[in-house]
Amino acid sequence: MSMPRDLFTDDHEALRESVRSFLAREIAPHHEAWEQDGIVSREAWRAAGRQGLLGYFVDEAHGGGGVDDYRYGVVIAEELSRGGFSGPAFPLHNDIIGPYLHRLATQEQRDRWLPGFCSGEIITAIAMTEPGAGSDLQGIRTTAVDKGDHYVLNGQKTFISNGILADLVIVVARTDPEAGARGISLLVTERGMVGFERGRNLEKVGLKAQDTAELFFDNVQVPKVNLLGDVGNGFVHLMENLVQERLGIAVAAAAACERILELALSYSRERQAFGRSIGSFQHNRFMLAEMATETRIARVFVDRCVRAHLDGHLDAAEASMAKYWTTELQKRIVDQAVQLHGGYGYMLEYPIAKAYVDSRVQTIYGGTTEVMKEIIGRSLDV
Numbered sequence: 001m002s003m004p005r006d007l008f009t010d011d012h013e014a015l016r017e018s019v020r021s022f023l024a025r026e027i028a029p030h031h032e033a034w035e036q037d038g039i040v041s042r043e044a045w046r047a048a049g050r051q052g053l054l055g056y057f058v059d060e061a062h063g064g065g066g067v068d069d070y071r072y073g074v075v076i077a078e079e080l081s082r083g084g085f086s087g088p089a090f091p092l093h094n095d096i097i098g099p100y101l102h103r104l105a106t107q108e109q110r111d112r113w114l115p116g117f118c119s120g121e122i123i124t125a126i127a128m129t130e131p132g133a134g135s136d137l138q139g140i141r142t143t144a145v146d147k148g149d150h151y152v153l154n155g156q157k158t159f160i161s162n163g164i165l166a167d168l169v170i171v172v173a174r175t176d177p178e179a180g181a182r183g184i185s186l187l188v189t190e191r192g193m194v195g196f197e198r199g200r201n202l203e204k205v206g207l208k209a210q211d212t213a214e215l216f217f218d219n220v221q222v223p224k225v226n227l228l229g230d231v232g233n234g235f236v237h238l239m240e241n242l243v244q245e246r247l248g249i250a251v252a253a254a255a256a257c258e259r260i261l262e263l264a265l266s267y268s269r270e271r272q273a274f275g276r277s278i279g280s281f282q283h284n285r286f287m288l289a290e291m292a293t294e295t296r297i298a299r300v301f302v303d304r305c306v307r308a309h310l311d312g313h314l315d316a317a318e319a320s321m322a323k324y325w326t327t328e329l330q331k332r333i334v335d336q337a338v339q340l341h342g343g344y345g346y347m348l349e350y351p352i353a354k355a356y357v358d359s360r361v362q363t364i365y366g367g368t369t370e371v372m373k374e375i376i377g378r379s380l381d382v
Contacts, residue, residue, distance in 0.1 A: 019053065026047045026048075062118065063117075071306065084354060086210060101228075121167075123162055125160050125170070126172075127171045128238070131158050160214070163213025164201050169189045173187055185230075186229055188227075197215070200214060207361060246367060247309055264333075267352070268288060268340055315379075316379075321376055327362035
């Protein structure tokens with residue numbers, strides 16, 4: 001029942017085979033241990049750098065692949081999702097944080113940060129969310145006071161993916177408390193800066209192998225050369241990049257739906273009840289039919305959105321549609337797949353159980369479903 005996709009070239013498919021080989025060799029043997037540890041090893045990041053999976057869009061002079069084509073990021077994200085490898089946050093590094101450095105960094109910043117970004121020696125994070133400000137980015141309270149040649153940064157961030165591992169963190173801060181959205185700037189903090197402390201590695205429901213932390217900034221002196229983009233223009237920079245971030249979540253969700261469907265079909269064919277496969281019962285067969293249909297719809301729409309993004313036509317409303325619909329679908333069909341598995345679906349040794357707990361956050365991070373609907377609703381001119 002697989003459907004041909006015209007989104008990729010032979011080069012993309014060659015990368016897909018390379019990624020699958022890499023994941024089987026470098027990620028699969030260790031992922032269970034990382035789940036127990038709550039963090040991925042730094043060696044895995046360096047291995048990804050050696051394989052050319054980090055910074056595919058960065059120019060070759062800085063150690064990247066020299067190909068500014070988002071489809072390469074899509075391939076990497078899809079293969080991680082299809083393998084159930086939720087620990088290595090390579091898509092976060094490449095496709096969420098990467099665009100900020102790629103588009104906004106000065107030449108001096110590019111020379112300083114991009115080689116390590118591509119080699120896996122520098123792991124990155126972005127710190128937006130605060131204890132009192134999540135999807136409402138205008139509610140942030142972290143401040144950065146101009147002191148001439150540096151800013152003094154104070155505040156707290158939470159739920160920061162890569163928060164423990166990160167060597168370089170893009171921090172969203174208020175540089176002008178009186179200017180509203182026009183008073184927000186992006187500052188890059190680096191490991192070892194005095195006053196920059198990490199809190200605990202947060203214990204989550206799912207995504208156990210991915211480190212997620214609280215970050216604290218106590219009079220951190222951030223040099224002016226670490227200002228990313230224009231002072232006071234941080235909110236605009238965030239909005240420009242959130243389209244790709246939300247599309248990326250939809251890309252992972254669509255691939256996850258396909259994997260969940262495969263797991264459900266496989267189990268439904270093999271598991272016997274009352275002398276027949278459970279998939280042969282009409283209720284289950286109809287449920288699988290619905291799952292297959294909706295998963296196909298998700299695939300077609302997400303591929304269309306990727307194409308629109310490549311052409312520069314994907315807007316915030318459509319990216320929000322993709323993020324909202326695919327993640328809600330993922331949440332719904334993984335619940336149905338667990339039900340099909342019965343008691344085994346509740347056992348974490350079965351992949352479907354891990355898919356269940358890993359899926360729940362999808363409708364929350366990157367902007368909640370409710371915020372996505374608000375963005376869509378505002379675009380309808382009602």
